[in-house]
Amino acid sequence: MGSLLHITNGDNFTKKLKSLKLSGDIITWREMLCEGKTENNVGSESFWKTRFEFLNKNYKVSKSTFINKTLKEYRSLCNHKKEDQIVLWFEYDLFCQVNLLAVISWLKTHRKYAEISLVCSGKEDSSDTLFGLNELTDEQLRSKFENKVILTQDDIEYADYVWQLYCSDNPIRLENLTDFKNYQFKYLEKSIQSHLHRFPSIKNGLNEMETNILKQAIDKKPQSKTEFLQVLLKNQGILGFSDSQFQRALVRLKPLFTSFNPVRLSQKGKLILKGDTSYYSCIQQNDVYLGGALKYNFLFNSDTNKILKL
Template identity: 75%
Template sequence: MSSVLHITNGDSFTERLKKLNLDGDIITWREMLCEGKTLTNVGSESFWKTRFEFLNKNYKVSKSWFIEKTLKEYRSLCNHKQQDHIVLWFEYDLFCQVNMLAVISWLLTNRKYAEISLVCSGNEDDSNKLYSLNDLSDEQLHTLYKNKKILSQDDTEYADYVWQLYCSNNPIRLENLTDFNEYQFDYLGDAVKTHLKRFPSIANGLNEMENTMLRLAMDEKPTSKTDFLETILSTQNNLGFADTQYNRAIERLKPLFTNLNPVKLTKKGKEILEGKTSYYSCIQDNDVYLGGALKYNFLYNTENDRILKL
């Protein structure tokens, strides 16, 4: 009998997985590497120092919380050295796909002997809906597990390569990737496209997510900030963000709202949304990273879906 280690995408699914009574231990990957600066050497001292600084500054994460929740779980992963089969449980969205790349990169360095399998939810029926793992029934999860994809060395090395590019200081190299469908990552190509659209647009200095938020504010006329957040969460495509990320985005865009109860845009907010003026010079910040790249050192051209370096 081979021993199994499951690595999950978060605490809520870990609790769910425990109830499925599958063989093996479970480790939760508690990170959100789609936000803030990332370094290629996953698990190194410099990697965790960089991550703590970002989380502490932007989400008020205390050192004790970070040690207790993230580092202790990571150390537990380090101590699981016996399993020769590792199963990754992740989802289709950007949040999950970036974490998945980092975990595979770490495994490639630290668990060379292990067979790595991937269970990834997304397209589960004939509808256009993309499903999270927690959206699925126990029966569906058992079926996904039974049909898990065993990753070849080519697959894992490709995931590590994409991770290196994500952590590089130039997203144009990511943009030039076209061979996603040659590997067993059904949702990685779309996740990379979603990532690139997080750079500010040439049109008005806001990225796709920020423009969507302004448009929802104007079209849906939310009656409160809570209503606004619910609207955003129910209409986000494949970012996979939670209200914490959107709350932070609302704070950044606050000058463009006259009010959040009800939600109303300023005159400038409407002009930016209509492309009559740009918010680039107002929001430019030299300390905002997307992976390894500075967000405001690049512009996204929505007309040809290309990145430009400033």
């Protein structure tokens, strides 16, 4: 057995993986590439400059935090050149799947000699529940590690190809992907569909997540913003977002609420939820990116499941 390197999806799981005492070093991939502009040349100076600008503007991430958290860990990855086996630990959701594509794209360029394998959590039993890595027992994680999927060169090329499409300025190219089942990424197709649903709907100008926020406000009648955020985290489908992403969405949608304590929609919010009017012209911003595409240059038609370019 050669030397091992583990790349994980976040700090919480890194702690859990350390407790398993598997051989090999661990690198944490500290990014959220499902949000904000991305560039296809992962790890380049322009890539990190673009990412810092987004995180600084939208999440108030300071330069020192970005350097000490994200870039320090990335440089550690760059310095791990001797390992000939690299194990990727990621989950089923959009957040993880986009990061996974980026990591594989980087490995394709910089670690051609390494055997790359994948441990991906999701459907773990006969129920419809999808599980994150932190929800699995030590025994389940060890079993998944023993049964990790070795990625073929075709798998690696395909992940890199999907990453290039994700970073392109036209999401219609992603929409035309049909051959997911030929590769070892069983949660990627649903994640890409979920990504396409993040473009504004032709019906009300909100995307699927934003419309769901209004729906949960009506259905669950939360009595406080804190309770509302818990509801949204629990009912988000396969986005894999944290409360910080929902906090940011609530700032965008604030004019559609009369109150957050308790949570109440305005009359306009109710009309938009019904599809009787559109919020497109009110929410439209010229600098919001999903991958490489401008969010408000496209509309999603839920009747045909197609993206339209404006």
